[in-house]
Amino acid sequence: AVFSGLAEKLQNTFSKLKGKGKLSEADVKTALREVRLALLEADVNYKVVKEFVAKIQERAVGEEVFHSLTPGQQVIKIVNEELTTLMGGSQTGLNMSSKPPTVMMMVGLQGAGKTTTSGKLANQLRKKGRRPLLAAADVYRPAAIKQLQVLGEQLEIPVYSLGDKNSPVHIAKGAVEHAKIHGNDTVIIDTAGRLHINADLMNELRDIKETVQPHEILLVVDSMTGQDAVNVSKEFNEQLGVTGVVLTKLDGDTRGGAALSVKAVTGCPIKYAGVGEKLDALEPFHPDRMAGRILGMGDMLSLIEKAEETFDQEKAKQLEQKLRQQQFTLEDFLDQLEQMKSMGPLEDIISMLPGMGNVKQLENLQVDEKELVRTEAIIQSMTAEERRKPEIINGSRKKRIAAGSGARVQDVNKLLKQFSQSKKLMQQYAGAGQGKMAKKMAK
Ligand code: GDP
Numbered sequence: 001a002v003f004s005g006l007a008e009k010l011q012n013t014f015s016k017l018k019g020k021g022k023l024s025e026a027d028v029k030t031a032l033r034e035v036r037l038a039l040l041e042a043d044v045n046y047k048v049v050k051e052f053v054a055k056i057q058e059r060a061v062g063e064e065v066f067h068s069l070t071p072g073q074q075v076i077k078i079v080n081e082e083l084t085t086l087m088g089g090s091q092t093g094l095n096m097s098s099k100p101p102t103v104m105m106m107v108g109l110q111g112a113g114k115t116t117t118s119g120k121l122a123n124q125l126r127k128k129g130r131r132p133l134l135a136a137a138d139v140y141r142p143a144a145i146k147q148l149q150v151l152g153e154q155l156e157i158p159v160y161s162l163g164d165k166n167s168p169v170h171i172a173k174g175a176v177e178h179a180k181i182h183g184n185d186t187v188i189i190d191t192a193g194r195l196h197i198n199a200d201l202m203n204e205l206r207d208i209k210e211t212v213q214p215h216e217i218l219l220v221v222d223s224m225t226g227q228d229a230v231n232v233s234k235e236f237n238e239q240l241g242v243t244g245v246v247l248t249k250l251d252g253d254t255r256g257g258a259a260l261s262v263k264a265v266t267g268c269p270i271k272y273a274g275v276g277e278k279l280d281a282l283e284p285f286h287p288d289r290m291a292g293r294i295l296g297m298g299d300m301l302s303l304i305e306k307a308e309e310t311f312d313q314e315k316a317k318q319l320e321q322k323l324r325q326q327q328f329t330l331e332d333f334l335d336q337l338e339q340m341k342s343m344g345p346l347e348d349i350i351s352m353l354p355g356m357g358n359v360k361q362l363e364n365l366q367v368d369e370k371e372l373v374r375t376e377a378i379i380q381s382m383t384a385e386e387r388r389k390p391e392i393i394n395g396s397r398k399k400r401i402a403a404g405s406g407a408r409v410q411d412v413n414k415l416l417k418q419f420s421q422s423k424k425l426m427q428q429y430a431g432a433g434q435g436k437m438a439k440k441m442a443k
Contacts, residue, residue, distance in 0.1 A: 003256035003294050009038035011296045014079075017072035028060050031075065043226035043257025048086070048264045056082055080291050086260060087287035092269035095215045095243060100185040101133075103176060103212050107205055107240065108220035109232060110193040113248035113274055115144055117220050118190040119151035120274065120282035121246075125186055126157060133184035135175030136161040137168040137208070138192040148190055155279060158184070168192060172208045189214070197232065202239045209240065216243045218271065221258065223247045229258040233266045242266075248274035251281065259290065328423055330387040334379040337372055377405035378415050390416055 013034040017023065032053050039049045056078055065074040096102050104121070108114045115138065122132040134152055136159055138144035145161055152159035160175040172189050179187045191208060194201045209217065219242045221229040229247070236242050245262050250273045262270055270285040322328045379387060381404035386393050393401070393416065402409045 003042065003254070003259070006038055006042040006256045007294050007296060009041070010035065010079075010294060013038070014072065014076050014295070017075055020072055023065060023071040023075070028057070028065070028075065032057055032060075035079070039260070042255040042260065045227060045230060045257070045261040045265055048261045051264075052082060052086060076295060080295055080297065083260075083291035083294060084288045086264055087290055088263040088269045088285075089287055091284055091286045091288075092244065092271050093284075094271065097215045101176060101179040102186045102216070103214040104186065104188045104216040104218060105172075105191060105205070105208060105212070105214040106188060106218050106220055106246075107191050107236060107242070108193050109197070109222075110141055110195055112193065112220045112222045113246075114138070114193055114220045115147050115151070115190050116277070116279075117218075117246050117248060117272070117274055117282065118148065118188050119155060119157075120279055121218075121272070122152075122157045122186075122188050123155050123279050124282055126155070130186050131184050132157055132186040132188055133175060133179045133182070134159045135172060135187055135189040137171040137175075137189050139164040139166070139168055139171070140192040140194070144190070144192070151279070158182075160187075168204055169207045169211050172212050176212050187212075197235050197239075205240050217241060218244050218246050219268070220246045220248060221262075222249050223254045223258040223273075224249050224252050226255060226257040227261070230261045230265050233262050233268060237266045237268055242268050244269055244271035246270075246272040246274060246282075247285065251275040256294070263287075330379050330382065330390055330419060331384070333419055333422075334376060334387070337376055337379075374405070374407055374411065375415055378402075378407050378412055381405040390419065 013031050017027065017031055020027065035056070036049055036053045039052065040046065044052075056075075059078045059082075060075055063074065063078065065071045065078075094102075094104070106114050106118050106121075118134055122134050125132050134148055134157055136145040136148045138148075145164060149159050149161065151157075160171070160178050162171050162174060166174075168191060172191075175187050175189060178184070189208070189212070191205060192201070208214075217240065219233055219236050221232055223229060225232075233242070233245055245266075245268050247259055247262070247270055250259065259270065259273075262268065270287075273283050273285045275281045275283055322332055378401060381401045382393070386397065386401075393412075398409050398412045401407075402412050405412075
């Protein structure tokens with residue numbers, strides 16, 4: 001899961017706070033020390049950590065956390081907000097030209113994932129109704145052109161190539177001309193990387209930039225390289241100007257340092273995250289949702305979007321509506337479980353659910369296919385009324401449900417508890433995103 005180490009540590013710290021009715025200054029201090037260590041261990045830039053912790057400290061005192069009825073929650077809320085701000089606040093979209101074609105330059109070091117990301121991005125834009133053209137301007141890395149052509153064939157997206165004997169500038173220019181003639185509204189130029197930043201690379205990229213005047217220069221960096229990714233971003237931005245960063249390999253064992261420092265150190269927004277080798281494994285980067293995942297508040301909105309992509313659009317919309325209107329019932333829970341089975345690796349999905357991002361918790365819950373089947377059986381043994389109003393499920397009903405599903409009464413209790421906790425968290429989360437959602441729907 002994303003940032004599992006960091007997530008686990010922060011969630012441990014905060015679960016200690018949550019349990020307390022009153023917080024002393026010492027409690028907050030201890031918690032903040034743990035936060036600081038967790039961030040440093042996650043390879044977050046030390047200056048960024050220092051400022052981050054100072055800001056939380058200041059707010060925690062300023063906002064009278066100590067007198068609040070739920071001081072622990074208050075601290076978590078502040079941390080959530082500050083994590084979101086740290087990663088850029090709200091999601092930053094792509095600059096699209098009103099006059100086609102929109103030209104995007106993909107830049108970065110070798111192996112960062114440039115070629116793969118070019119393909120993924122083209123794929124995603126096409127799904128949105130655009131007609132992208134990929135341009136193979138990486139004439140140095142052996143087989144890069146071939147790789148892009150293979151991606152293009154798989155995706156059925158055209159690839160403009162002049163082989164590796166032409167200059168990248170020439171190729172880039174040719175691709176834009178080609179797009180104009182053939183009605184491609186977006187050109188994605190896969191430029192050459194190098195093992196390290198050097199003058200040759202930067203000169204070449206500047207030449208391409210001057211020639212094609214791109215609307216987007218997307219820097220692709222490997223999140224597994226931690227602070228190196230941040231330094232690379234800084235260099236590229238200073239020397240070339242970058243309009244956005246794509247963090248790749250966020251599915252790997254990354255500690256999170258890059259995601260948490262890039263924006264703060266470079267000022268460039270992270271626009272996308274690569275989350276796998278497959279061609280659909282590219283997500284718009286949402287700082288707020290990422291913060292939610294790190295703090296174990298779940299990421300219902302990403303889950304819903306994933307659901308929309310993978311299966312029943314209608315159902316996903318209904319689910320979202322219900323979350324907004326706080327009418328989420330056990331029936332929906334069951335529905336979701338059934339659909340989840342068709343959504344791919346269970347772990348990925350579970351980590352997006354509120355309170356389940358934490359690996360330890362995952363182990364405790366033993367969320368495996370068998371558990372899913374058991375949960376389904378329990379819900380199926382309930383009457384329609386019980387599913388809608390779980391609060392009516394008393395002792396004798398529990399016994400009946402347990403007997404009907406081959407489970408124990410304590411399993412029924414556990415499920416009901418999980419459901420009510422999830423529901424509470426989901427509502428908090430849905431409530432928090434409301435303004436944005438309204439905007440999205442108004443579009
Ligand atoms: P380039 O040299 O920058 O063009 O890098 P490539 O596109 O060839 O990618 C290098 C390697 O990283 C390939 O094996 C990709 O499959 C892999 N890769 C790229 N993005 C991701 C990602 O988001 N997750 C994972 N797991 N692998 C990725």
